[in-house]
Amino acid sequence: METVTLTIKNQPDLYLEADNITPDAFAGKKADEIANLHVYVGREQHRLGDFFEVSGNAGATPEETKIVVNGDLSRVKYIGMKMTGGEVVANGNADMYVGAWMQGGKITVNGNVDAFAGTGMKDGELVINGNAGNYLGAAYRGDWRGMQGGKITVKGNAGSDLGTFMNGGEIIVGGDVDVHVATHAEGGKIVIKGNAKSRLGGQMVEGEIYVLGNIDVMMPGFAYREDVDIEMDGIKGRFALYEGDLGERHRKRKGQPIYAKLYQQIGA
Amino acid sequence: MAEYLIKNGFVFDPVLGIRGDQADIAIKDGKIVETNAITNPKVIDAAGKTVMAGGVDIHAHVAGPKVNVGRNFRPEDKLFGYKPRNGIERMQGGFSVPTTIRTGYNYARMGYTTVMEAAMPPLYARHTHEEMRDTPILDQGAYPVFGNNWFVLEYLKNHEIENTAAYIAWLLRATKGYAVKVVNPGGTEAWAWGLNCENVHDPVPYFDITPAQIVTGLIEANEYLGLPHSMHVHANNLGNPGNYTTTLDTFKLSEGIKPKSKFGRDQVMHHTHVQFHSYGGDSWANVDSRAREIMDYVNSHDNITIDMGQVTLDETTTMTADGPFEHHLTELNHLKWANADVELETGSGVVPYVYSPNIKVCAIQWAIGLELALLAKDSSRIFLTTDHPNAGPFIRYPRVMKWLMSEEAREQQFDAFKHKDKVIEATNLAGIGRELDLYEIAQMTRAGPAKSLGLAHMYGGLAPGLEADVAVYDFNPNEPYAPDDIEKAFSNAEHLFKTGVQVVRDHEIASNGNKRTLWVNAKVNENPQVMRDVKEKFLRYYTVTLNNYEVTGHYLPNPYVIEVDATQ
Ligand SMILES: [Zn+2]
Numbered sequence: 001m002e003t004v005t006l007t008i009k010n011q012p013d014l015y016l017e018a019d020n021i022t023p024d025a026f027a028g029k030k031a032d033e034i035a036n037l038h039v040y041v042g043r044e045q046h047r048l049g050d051f052f053e054v055s056g057n058a059g060a061t062p063e064e065t066k067i068v069v070n071g072d073l074s075r076v077k078y079i080g081m082k083m084t085g086g087e088v089v090a091n092g093n094a095d096m097y098v099g100a101w102m103q104g105g106k107i108t109v110n111g112n113v114d115a116f117a118g119t120g121m122k123d124g125e126l127v128i129n130g131n132a133g134n135y136l137g138a139a140y141r142g143d144w145r146g147m148q149g150g151k152i153t154v155k156g157n158a159g160s161d162l163g164t165f166m167n168g169g170e171i172i173v174g175g176d177v178d179v180h181v182a183t184h185a186e187g188g189k190i191v192i193k194g195n196a197k198s199r200l201g202g203q204m205v206e207g208e209i210y211v212l213g214n215i216d217v218m219m220p221g222f223a224y225r226e227d228v229d230i231e232m233d234g235i236k237g238r239f240a241l242y243e244g245d246l247g248e249r250h251r252k253r254k255g256q257p258i259y260a261k262l263y264q265q266i267g268a
Numbered sequence: 269m270a271e272y273l274i275k276n277g278f279v280f281d282p283v284l285g286i287r288g289d290q291a292d293i294a295i296k297d298g299k300i301v302e303t304n305a306i307t308n309p310k311v312i313d314a315a316g317k318t319v320m321a322g323g324v325d326i327h328a329h330v331a332g333p334k335v336n337v338g339r340n341f342r343p344e345d346k347l348f349g350y351k352p353r354n355g356i357e358r359m360q361g362g363f364s365v366p367t368t369i370r371t372g373y374n375y376a377r378m379g380y381t382t383v384m385e386a387a388m389p390p391l392y393a394r395h396t397h398e399e400m401r402d403t404p405i406l407d408q409g410a411y412p413v414f415g416n417n418w419f420v421l422e423y424l425k426n427h428e429i430e431n432t433a434a435y436i437a438w439l440l441r442a443t444k445g446y447a448v449k450v451v452n453p454g455g456t457e458a459w460a461w462g463l464n465c466e467n468v469h470d471p472v473p474y475f476d477i478t479p480a481q482i483v484t485g486l487i488e489a490n491e492y493l494g495l496p497h498s499m500h501v502h503a504n505n506l507g508n509p510g511n512y513t514t515t516l517d518t519f520k521l522s523e524g525i526k527p528k529s530k531f532g533r534d535q536v537m538h539h540t541h542v543q544f545h546s547y548g549g550d551s552w553a554n555v556d557s558r559a560r561e562i563m564d565y566v567n568s569h570d571n572i573t574i575d576m577g578q579v580t581l582d583e584t585t586t587m588t589a590d591g592p593f594e595h596h597l598t599e600l601n602h603l604k605w606a607n608a609d610v611e612l613e614t615g616s617g618v619v620p621y622v623y624s625p626n627i628k629v630c631a632i633q634w635a636i637g638l639e640l641a642l643l644a645k646d647s648s649r650i651f652l653t654t655d656h657p658n659a660g661p662f663i664r665y666p667r668v669m670k671w672l673m674s675e676e677a678r679e680q681q682f683d684a685f686k687h688k689d690k691v692i693e694a695t696n697l698a699g700i701g702r703e704l705d706l707y708e709i710a711q712m713t714r715a716g717p718a719k720s721l722g723l724a725h726m727y728g729g730l731a732p733g734l735e736a737d738v739a740v741y742d743f744n745p746n747e748p749y750a751p752d753d754i755e756k757a758f759s760n761a762e763h764l765f766k767t768g769v770q771v772v773r774d775h776e777i778a779s780n781g782n783k784r785t786l787w788v789n790a791k792v793n794e795n796p797q798v799m800r801d802v803k804e805k806f807l808r809y810y811t812v813t814l815n816n817y818e819v820t821g822h823y824l825p826n827p828y829v830i831e832v833d834a835t836q
Contacts, residue, residue, distance in 0.1 A: 043352065143344035144603055144620075249602065 001066050001087070002059040004034060006052040008071035008092075012041045015095060016051060019078035021069065023062035023086025023105060030057045062086040062105065074114070080107040083124070096133070099126040100140075102150065115159065116140075121169060123150040134159035134178070137171045147171070147188060163190050166207060182209055185260065191235065204245045204260035210235065212265045221245035222262055230263060239263040269768050271296045271306040274738060277314030278745055280706040281321060282648060282715035283729025287707045288745055293319060295736040298768035302732050312763055316744045320710050321729050322381030322737030322766065323665075326717040327500075327540045327575050328656040329587055330371050331385045331399035331410065333392045334616045337606045338365035338585040338657070342620060345585065357777050358404075364584040364657040372404035373777050374663050379739030379761035382718075382727050385410035386500070386540065386655075387451060387589045389610045390417075391812070393443035397785065397823040405771050405781035407727075407828070409446030411500055412439055413589050415453035415482055418612040418809075419801060421475040424485035432489040433834065434795035438802065444787040444819045444827065447497035447721075448490050451589035453479040455504050456615045464592040466505045468517045479504050483521045487536050493790045493834045496531040496722025498573075500538045506593050507544050512558035515545040519565055522572055531722030534570055538720055541577025541655035543637035552629055556694040559639035567645040573720040575651040578637035578668045579630060580660025581681075583622045588658065591615035612809055623660065626686040628694075633659070635695035638671055638678065642700045647708040648716035665713070666758035670751050672704045672712075677751035706745055722830075723786075736768040742775075785824045790832040 004026055017040040019025075026034050035049025048054065052069075059065040063085040073079065073094040080088045080098060085105040090098070093111040100119040109117075112130035118137040132154045138161055139146035146165030153172045160178035163171055166188040176194035183199070185207040195213035202219055212235065222244030230239050243259035250257040272295040279291040294303040329335055339345070339362060351360040351370075360370035375383055383403075388396045388410035400408045414420050414436065423432040436448060454472035455465040461473045468480040483501060490499045505514040522537040539545070546562045549555040566572055586597060591607060594617020598605035606618040623630040637659070644650045652669070656662035670677045682698065685691050692698040704712075718728025726735045743749070743757035764772035771779045806814050 140347055141343040142341065142604075143347075 001064055002057055003066045003068060004031070004054065004056045004058050006048075006054055006067065006069045008051060008069075008073065008076070009053050010051050011072070012051060012075050014042050014075075016041060016076045017078055018048070018076050019081040020048060021067060021076075021079045021088070022081060022083040023058070023065035023067060023088065024083055026058035026067060027062045027065050027086075028058060028060055031055055034058065059086070073111075080105075083107070093130065099124070102126065112156070118147060118150075118152045120145060120147065121150045121152065122148045125150060126152045128152070128154045128156075131156035131175070132158040132162075132173070134161050135164065136162040137166060137169070138163060139165035144184070146185070157194065163188065166190070176213070182207060182260070191233075201244055201260055201262050203248050205248050205250060206258060207260050209260075209262045210239070210265075211263070215264055218242065219244060221247045227266065228263070236268075237265050238267040240266050269297050271309035272312060272736075272765065272768075272770070273303065273306060273309040274312045274314050274319055274740060274763075277317050277319030277740060279319045279730065280710040281730045282707060282711045283321070283724070283731050283734070286730075287705075291319075293730050293738055295738065295765060295768050298736055300730055300732050300734050300736050300738070305732075312740065314740050317762065318706060318741040318743045318745060318757070319730075320379065320706075320739050320741070321714045321734070322727065322739055322764065323375070323379050323713045324717040324721070324723070324727050325375070325380055325383040325653065325662065326538070326651050326721060327386040327653045328383055328662055329386055329658070330383060330656065331368065331403060331408070332388055332396035334387075334587045334589075334608070334618055335365060335399065336395070337608070337618045338587050339367070341604060341606055341618065342585055356780060364582070364661045366661075368399050368402040369404060372406050372780075372783075376405045376764055376766070376771050376777060377760055378663070378665055378758060379741065379764055380406070381737040381764070381766045382407045382723070384408065384446065384721070387449055388412045388443060388445060389589070389614050389616065390439055390443045390445075391610050391613055391810075391817070393445070393819045394823055397444060397819050400785055401783070401823065401825060404783060405766055405779075407766075407784045407786060409786035410443075411447040411449035412443045412445035413449045413451050413614045414439075414486060415450030415501070416455070416457040416589075416614050419805065420482065420486065421454070421457065421472065421477050424481055425475060425477040427481070427485060429485060429488045429492055431795065431798050432485055433492040434792050434798040435802075436489055437493060437790035437792045437834065438798065440788050440790055442818045444785065444824055446786055446788055447495060448486055448499050450483060450486055450499060450501040451614070452502060452504055452506065452593065453482040455479070456589055456591050459592040459595075459615055460609055466508070467514055468504060468521070470504070480517075480521055483518060487522060487525055491525065491528045491536060493792070494529045494832055495788060495790065496529065496533070496830055496832070497720065498527065498533060498535050498538050500540060502540050502588070502590065503545055505545070506588075506590055507596070509547050509549040509551055509555040512546050512548060512561055515539070515542065515562060516565055519569065519572060523569070525571065527571065529722060532724050533720055533722050535573040535649070535720060536571045538573045538575070540575050541653065541659065542574045542640055543577040543579065543633060543659065544655070546636050546640065555629060555632060557632065557636045557639060557696055559636050559643060560696055563640060563643035566649065567643075570649070573649045573651070573716070574640070575653040575655075575717075576637045576640055576668075577653055577655040577659045579623050579633040580654055580664040580667060581623045581625050581630065581634055582660045582664065583620070584657045584660055585618065586621045586658045587616065587618045589614045589616045591617045593617070594619050597621065611811065612805060625681075625684050628687040628690050631685045631687060631691040632694050634681070635691060635697040639695065639697050639700065641672055641704070641712065642697070642702045647704065648711040648719065650712060651717045651720070652709070652712045663759070666755045669709055669758055670754040673706075673709065673754055674751040675701055675703055680751070736765050738765045739763070782826065784826045784828040786828045786830060787824070788830045788832055790834055792834045793836070
C-alpha cells in the first residue's frame with residue numbers, strides 16, 4: 001500500500017468540489033500528476049495542487065492506494081466519492097458528500113462530516129469519528145436508490161433524514177439522531193445507540209431500526225407487536241418490537257405481509 | 269446567405285429516389301437548388317460520407333408543462349450530466365428530460381432539424397411555446413390535445429362536425445398549434461371521475477359518448493378542414509396485455525375515410541407509439557407480441573401511418589396526457605408519480621421508469637417495436653420514434669437504427685437479456701432476418717414523417733425548392749462496418765445545415781440557428797354558436813379569461829404560418 005498525503009495550504013473562497021480525491025483517481029499517478037488533477041470552485045476549474053501540498057505517490061491500483069488528507073476540510077466536498085477500493089483518512093472536519101456513491105474500500109474521518117455522507121453508497125466502509133450531518137446514507141435528491149450496501153459508523157450524533165430510501169447495508173450511530181429515520185426505506189439496518197426524536201420509519205416498506213435510547217414520538221403507522229430478546233453486534237437486551245409502516249404497501253411471504261421492524265430497548 | 273455545395277457524398281433520398289449514389293447537393297438562400305444555380309459556393313467534401321435531408325421527428329415530448337414536471341421532479345436525471353457553457357454552446361443538463369438547450373443541440377448532433385411536440389395542453393400552450401422558443405436550431409410545432417376536451421365531447425356527441433371543425437380552427441389559432449392530437453380518447457376525462465375507457469365503445473362518464481365517436485368525429489373534422497397533418501391518435505388501453513384488439517378497433521375507425529388535404533398526405537389517421545399498443549396475452553405473465561397482426565392491418569390499409577415508440581432499454585421518464593395509465597404505472601413500479609387535471613381540456617401524469625434488460629416484459633417490448641418496423645412493407649408509413657422520453661430518450665435513435673439495420677446487433681441484444689429464451693418465445697423478432705438499408709432509414713426518419721405531417725413541400729428530402737436541411741454523416745455505406753459504427757456515426761453528424769445555415773461543423777455545434785415555430789391557421793366560415801360556446805365556457809368554468817389564454821407575440825418570435833382555407 002502506497003500513501004499519498006494531502007495537506008491543505010489554501011482555503012477556497014467558496015467550496016472546493018474535490019471528487020478527484022479518491023484512490024481511483026490517484027491510482028498509478030505520481031505526486032506531481034496528482035497535484036495536476038482538477039478541482040472546481042464554483043464554475044472555475046483549478047488544480048488540486050493549488051489548494052493542497054501533495055506528497056507521496058499512489059499505488060498502481062486503487063486497492064494499493066491510501067490517501068491521508070490533513071487540515072481543516074470543512075470547505076472540501078466529495079472526498080472519496082465513487083471510490084471502489086483503497087483507503088482514505090481525513091484528519092479534520094469535512095464538508096458534504098464524503099463517500100457518496102462509494103463502492104468499496106474504507107474512509108475514516110477523524111472529525112465531523114456535513115450532509116449527504118454515504119449518499120447512494122453501494123459497498124465499503126465509512127467511519128466517522130465525530131458527528132454526521134443530515135441525510136447520512138440517504139438517496140440523492142429525487143432518487144429512490146439510497147444506500148444499497150456497505151457500512152457507515154458514526155461515533156457521535158447524526159442529523160435528520162438518515163437512511164432515506166435505504167435499500168441495504170448498515171448505519172450505526174453512537175449518539176443521538178434528529179427527525180426522519182429510514183423514510184421510504186426498503187431494506188437495510190439502522191442502529192441508534194442514543195435517543196431519537198420522531199418520524200422513524202415513515203413510509204418504510206422493509207428493513208430494521210434499533211433504538212437503544214428514547215423515542216420522543218412514535219409514528220402512528222407503527223404498531224406494537226411483542227417484546228423480544230436481542231443479542232447482536234455487542235447489543236444485548238430486551239426490546240419492544242413495532243411493525244410498520246402500516247400505511248405502505250408490503251411484500252407478502254406465505255400470505256403474510258412483511259413489515260419494516262422497529263426495535264426499542266426497554267431493558268437490559 | 270452563403271452558398272454551399274456538398275460534393276460527392278453517398279446520397280440517400282426517397283424524395284429524389286437516390287439510393288446511395290454519389291451526388292452533389294447545392295444550397296442557396298436557405299433552399300436546396302440545382303447545382304448550376306450557385307456561383308461561388310463553400311464546398312463541403314462529402315466523399316466517402318453519407319448525405320441525407322435533415323431528420324423529422326413526428327412525435328416527441330420535448331416542451332411544455334409535463335416535460336417540465338419531469339425535469340423538476342427528477343433531479344437525479346441530471347446527476348453528473350451537466351455540460352458547462354462552451355463557446356456558442358450554452359449550458360446543458362438532463363438525460364431523459366434534457367433542458368431545452370440540450371434538446372436542440374442533441375437533435376442537431378443526430379442530424380435532425382424538425383421536431384414536433386406531441387401533446388400540448390391548450391391551457392398551457394404559452395408554457396409550451398416558451399420552451400420551444402428556448403430550444404435552439406429546430407423548427408418545431410406542437411399538437412394541442414382534443415380527445416378529452418369538453419367542447420369536442422359535446423359537439424361530437426351529436427356528430428356536429430362543422431362545429432367541431434370551427435372549434436379546432438379556433439383552438440389551433442388560439443394556441444398556435446399544428447395538428448389534432450388525441451390521447452386515450454375519453455379515458456383521460458373518465459380518469460377525472462376515477463374511471464377509464466379501455467375499449468373504443470366504453471362510454472365516457474357524464475358525456476354519453478364513446479372513444480369511437482370521438483376518434484371518428486375528429487378524423488371527419490380534420491378532413492373537413494383539410495389540415496396538413498391527419499388526426500394523430502394514442503389509442504385507448506395503452507400498455508396493457510391484450511390491447512392489440514383495441515388498437516385494431518381504433519385503426520378500423522379510419523376505414524372508408526379519404527384524405528381531403530392539399531398538403532399531399534395519404535393518411536387520415538396517424539397512430540403513434542404503436543409498440544405500446546401491440547400486446548397479446550391477458551397478464552404480464554403471458555404477454556406476447558401481436559406486431560404481426562398489427563402490421564398485417566397497416567400493410568393492407570394505406571390511409572394509416574404509424575410510429576414505433578421503440579423501447580431503448582434505458583432508465584427514463586414516462587409522461588403522457590393518459591392520466592389513468594400513469595397511475596397504473598406507479599402502482600406497478602412504486603416510483604414517484606405526478607398527476608394533473610387540466611380543467612376542461614385534458615390531464616396528465618409523469619412516472620420514472622427503468623426498462624431493464626433483466627425484466628422479461630421490457631425485453632418483449634423492445635422486440636415488438638423492432639418487429640413493427642421490420643414487418644412493414646412500406647418504410648415510408650412507419651416512423652422511427654421512441655415516444656421520447658416514454659420508451660426511451662431520443663438520443664437513442666441511432667441505436668434503434670443500428671438494431672433495424674443489423675441482425676448481428678439484435679442478436680447481441682438478445683444475448684444480453686436475462687430471459688432470452690422466454691423473450692424469443694413471446695415474440696417474432698428472432699425469426700426476422702431483414703436488415704433495413706439507409707434508404708429505408710431515410711424513409712422512416714425523413715421523407716415519411718414529412719409527408720405524413722403535410723410538410724413534404726418543405727422537409728424530408730433533397731429536391732430543389734425544399735428547405736436546405738442537410739445532414740452529412742461520417743459513414744461510408746460501401747465499406748465494411750461494425751453495427752456500432754452505425755450508432756456512432758448517426759449520433760454525431762459531421763455537418764448539418766438548417767435552412768441553409770451551417771449549425772454543425774466538424775461535429776461541433778456551430779450556430780444556434782434561426783428556430784421557427786410552425787402553426788396552422790385554418791380559416792372557416794363564421795360560426796357564432798362556437799364563439800358563443802367559447803365565451804360561455806370561459807365565463808363559467810375556466811380559471812383564466814380568454815385574454816389570458818391566447819398565445820401571441822413574444823411567445824413566437826419567429827412563427828411560420830401554414831394557411832388553410834376551409835371556408836365554403
Ligand atoms: Zn407520446
